[in-house]
Amino acid sequence: MNKIKMICLDIDGTLLNSEHKISKKTKEVIEIVANQKQIPVILVSARMPKGILFLQKELNIEQPIICYSGALVMDKDANILSNCSIEVSEVRQVHNFVKEIGVHMSLYKDDEWYIEEIDEWSSQESAITNIAPNVINFTDLFNVWEQEKSGPNKLLCMAEPNKIKALDLLIKSYHSNNLNIYPSKPTYLEIMPSNVSKTSAIEILMSKFNIQRSEIIAIGDNYNDISMIEFAGVGVAMGNAPEGVKRYADYITSTNDEDGVAMAIKKYIIS
Template sequence: MIKIIFFDIDGTLVDRRAKALDSTRKAISQAQSQGILCGVATGRSPIHLSEQIDALNFDVFVTYNGQLVYTKDETLYERTFSKAVLEQIVDFADTGNRQLMFGGRLKMEGSSLMRFGQNSKARKLVRFIPKWFPVAAAQNLLIKYRSVKEECRYHELNILNEEIYQCVLLSSAEEMEDLNRQLPDCTITRSNPYVVDIIPQGGSKLRGIMKCIETFGFSLNEVMTFGDNWNDVEMLEGTGIGVAMGNAPDGVKASADFVTATNEDHGIYQAMVHYKIIEEAVYENR
């Protein structure tokens, strides 16, 4: 029996307008009314998270790809970079003039371009970027022609005196192998074509979920997860029921127990009906 459900955010929980469908809201509400806990499992930070999840009333939050897990009342698990590994990341970014953000508990700092990318309005604009957009060419252009190339631009950030859970790097898919080689003490995962998330080695959404359910006394077989991208694969494979959205890449779909409709076409609702988590009457006139 499913006792807790986790939802990825972008491409899963919300639509292209960064809004949750009415069917999604009602499905989650009915699951909670039956005593099933509901939460997010996201690569995003806890900063302004309520806005990002369209003010849905969740019970638990797995953020920064599993590195920070909490409820409204307490922190259940947290894992940050060691000072040595963080220094390696900073050196890599400064040497290569890379666009990078550092994620702490209360704020994110770094590249002004990346800060804009974390803005809710910018996330809505992303849907208008064509799939053929040349990420690698744009990235190389920024590296070569960035107007201000101060030495040690990241080393001087005040946020580096705080605990850092995750870094977000502008990066094309073509350089994944090179990133893994240059940052061997990190786990690098991708949730969209434009950036990668860098977290402490061995970290993942699944690990954060496992730490969370230890607190509640649940097993992985009692967990249901929803996702649509590559950083969701491990949790889709490792939990009792893994559901891939219809808009997910084929490789992500292959990792799931069930493929539902898209995030624009009531996919969460349909999967929860399929597994009898909720009754179909919860959402009429779809």
């Protein structure tokens, strides 16, 4: 097996435990690989930049970040390496479905989070991420984006599981080829441009660092992590991952509450 030269690490359900914290043991192991062994530790998430950068600071690492599951890639100096967005016409259609079913919808563009009104879902997300959203009329925002010929990097829909399932089916019946749609948990439906993935973003950084896929370890816990788990030289699924994710992994580590990231890094790099 080739020597590992890059670690690609999902955040929620992987790096963070169920209390949304990084354990002491995981911090210690990442400190060793990032600062002693000089191996880039890349945080790869569906989160916005603000939701990733404070975790980098906590880990004492300075590296590029992959946001919105690959739709936005930034280097360590916040220069944009890649930026993909969803067309406003698609966003309007999803917004219509959301209103019809009664689902919360958040829009993310660059490093901003937009909602139409504060509700239990936005309050919950704000508490998890420590980020405050911008409250704005979506119709006005759509008009601005149409004039700018731009759009959001990500849509996040939140509701009870039965509504999320209904919305997922409805959107896929209209937009199966244009959007990348997946439930990140029973109450969350995440929507990104169809031409991006965590793997497509990792490939950008492979060129930057001159690293081969066989030299990468990727660790994740959810369906949007499958592509990078399958792609990497060593693909690791967390113990708390669904069976549908675990089947793609080379190794299944402990859960996010049992220092699974630290265990995998020790196994493949430190030992």
